[in-house]
Amino acid sequence: MFIVSIFLYLVQMANEKIIIIGSGFSSLSASCYLAKAGFDVSIFEKNSLVGGRARQLKKEGFTFDMGPSWYWMPDIFNKFFANFDRKPSDFYRLDKLNPAYKIFFADDVITIGDTLDKICLEFDRIEKGSAKFLRKFIADAQENYSIAIDKVVLKPGLSPLELVTTDTILKVDQFFKTISSVVRKKFTNPKLISTLEFPVLFLGAKPNNTPSFYSFMNYADFGLGTWHPEGGMYEIVKAMTTLAKELGVNIITERPVDKIVVLNHKVNGVQSKGVLYKCDYVVSGADYHHSETLLEQQYRQYSETYWAKKTFAPSSLLFYVGFKKKLKNVEHHNLFFDTDFKNHAEEIYDNPKWPSDPLFYANFPSITDHTMAPEKCEAGFFLVPIAAGLKDNEQLRKQYFDLIMERFQQRTNQQVINDIMFCESFCISDFIDEYNSYKGNAYGMANTLSQTAFLRPKLQSKKVKNLYFTGQLTVPGPGVPPALISGKLVSDLLLKNKKA
Numbered sequence: 001m002f003i004v005s006i007f008l009y010l011v012q013m014a015n016e017k018i019i020i021i022g023s024g025f026s027s028l029s030a031s032c033y034l035a036k037a038g039f040d041v042s043i044f045e046k047n048s049l050v051g052g053r054a055r056q057l058k059k060e061g062f063t064f065d066m067g068p069s070w071y072w073m074p075d076i077f078n079k080f081f082a083n084f085d086r087k088p089s090d091f092y093r094l095d096k097l098n099p100a101y102k103i104f105f106a107d108d109v110i111t112i113g114d115t116l117d118k119i120c121l122e123f124d125r126i127e128k129g130s131a132k133f134l135r136k137f138i139a140d141a142q143e144n145y146s147i148a149i150d151k152v153v154l155k156p157g158l159s160p161l162e163l164v165t166t167d168t169i170l171k172v173d174q175f176f177k178t179i180s181s182v183v184r185k186k187f188t189n190p191k192l193i194s195t196l197e198f199p200v201l202f203l204g205a206k207p208n209n210t211p212s213f214y215s216f217m218n219y220a221d222f223g224l225g226t227w228h229p230e231g232g233m234y235e236i237v238k239a240m241t242t243l244a245k246e247l248g249v250n251i252i253t254e255r256p257v258d259k260i261v262v263l264n265h266k267v268n269g270v271q272s273k274g275v276l277y278k279c280d281y282v283v284s285g286a287d288y289h290h291s292e293t294l295l296e297q298q299y300r301q302y303s304e305t306y307w308a309k310k311t312f313a314p315s316s317l318l319f320y321v322g323f324k325k326k327l328k329n330v331e332h333h334n335l336f337f338d339t340d341f342k343n344h345a346e347e348i349y350d351n352p353k354w355p356s357d358p359l360f361y362a363n364f365p366s367i368t369d370h371t372m373a374p375e376k377c378e379a380g381f382f383l384v385p386i387a388a389g390l391k392d393n394e395q396l397r398k399q400y401f402d403l404i405m406e407r408f409q410q411r412t413n414q415q416v417i418n419d420i421m422f423c424e425s426f427c428i429s430d431f432i433d434e435y436n437s438y439k440g441n442a443y444g445m446a447n448t449l450s451q452t453a454f455l456r457p458k459l460q461s462k463k464v465k466n467l468y469f470t471g472q473l474t475v476p477g478p479g480v481p482p483a484l485i486s487g488k489l490v491s492d493l494l495l496k497n498k499k500a
């Protein structure tokens, strides 16, 4: 009898159609969980390539990840695939990078190795005695990581009570102190301070606006390490696409959703290029603000004023560069922190404008992975964080490219300008055109204290039955691992509501 009921339940679910808008990591993740639960799932993606902000650019034998390049928190990827009795190695090969990355300062270079012992030696070289504090700081960060991953981020953000656990009560002070103040208490050297403040930049906010509980990102960095999937980050998209298709998901590209159709306060379907596609549920993994504009005004939950008041993560000016020679003195990941961190952060968050003297990031995956560039060539990805909402144009892009190339040559002590085969750029207007991103943000909405957990835009619409949202503007927040988790959270919530 029990088996028959399960069978009937699954048959009933199989008749229920879900359309997922977008094919970013959160959408792909949600599609796998929902297809496994027995729904008939289709993904509608506006672009010709799946993957959202993590798309891939291939040109003249070079391969570029267009968005994410840091593979952090490997445990989250393992858990995702384990939910489907698979593991990452069924799909791609993963290598731990050593060194993990290099940071260029005006007068020195810090190399972050692949173990805490190596990193401690480097800290002691810069500031005698700092390794002792670092070990203690990372031990606390590890505790926070366990609490965050096991007890906090897996909550759907429905109520503040979700955050109340014995562990979080014991750490409550860490939600009211900032990561900046805690780091500055123990470390005095500005280079070590910048090194320890860097990981929380992934959360999209300034370190002096990020709760110190988020030091778990430091454990992700120094404790769990930096990894690289052979072939680049797009291998994860390919893996999830393969898995989704195996589970029966129908992935349709070049199908932009123009409207979410609602009848009697309930989802009726979506409209694309004038055609109505009926369904029982819609899950939107497109940027939350854009998803709501697909609804008639009366069905939107958040006003333009609401969005305008939120702290958005930065946008980025990106360059994908093919070099016709191998580069020297750089690693796979390189941070150029040779200008004033505070000043650049102010020009992103407090007084948004094109940065006067920006920090930047450069990634050369072909240093460790020969599949990313032709022989004796280097694939280069350069990222300058900028405020969301700025106006960009070709002239500004060129001006900043020249500026960072000049600094890059100086800091790495080599000439590269004459060895550039091509340079493609991507900036705010492209984020808007290609992803319908609010103000051209790159990483969604920042994880500040007032924009954490239950304070973020909700997974479920309060105004339209059977309409759900996932992705980096809702819980848990920006980044690839959070996007995988967001897909699980929205699926769990949808299933729970269905059973209720």
Ligand SMILES: Cc1cc2nc3c(=O)[nH]c(=O)nc-3n(C[C@H](O)[C@H](O)[C@H](O)COP(=O)(O)OP(=O)(O)OC[C@H]3O[C@@H](n4cnc5c(N)ncnc54)[C@H](O)[C@@H]3O)c2cc1C
Pocket: 021, 022, 023, 024, 025, 026, 027, 044, 045, 046, 047, 050, 051, 052, 053, 054, 066, 067, 068, 069, 070, 071, 072, 255, 256, 257, 258, 285, 286, 287, 290, 316, 318, 383, 434, 435, 436, 442, 443, 444, 470, 471, 472, 473, 477, 478, 479, 480, 481, 483
């Ligand atoms: C430059 C850059 C660097 C980054 N670096 C890292 C990193 O190193 N490590 C890390 O972990 N994270 C990084 N991130 C963040 C990470 O990439 C994102 O958090 C994550 O990919 C977001 O996934 P998502 O599913 O929320 O949204 P998206 O990837 O934006 O997916 C949304 C999808 O919806 C589609 N869409 C929009 N509107 C419609 C419509 N009307 N109809 C149909 N489809 C639509 C879009 O085309 C897109 O495919 C980076 C991001 C960027 C941009």
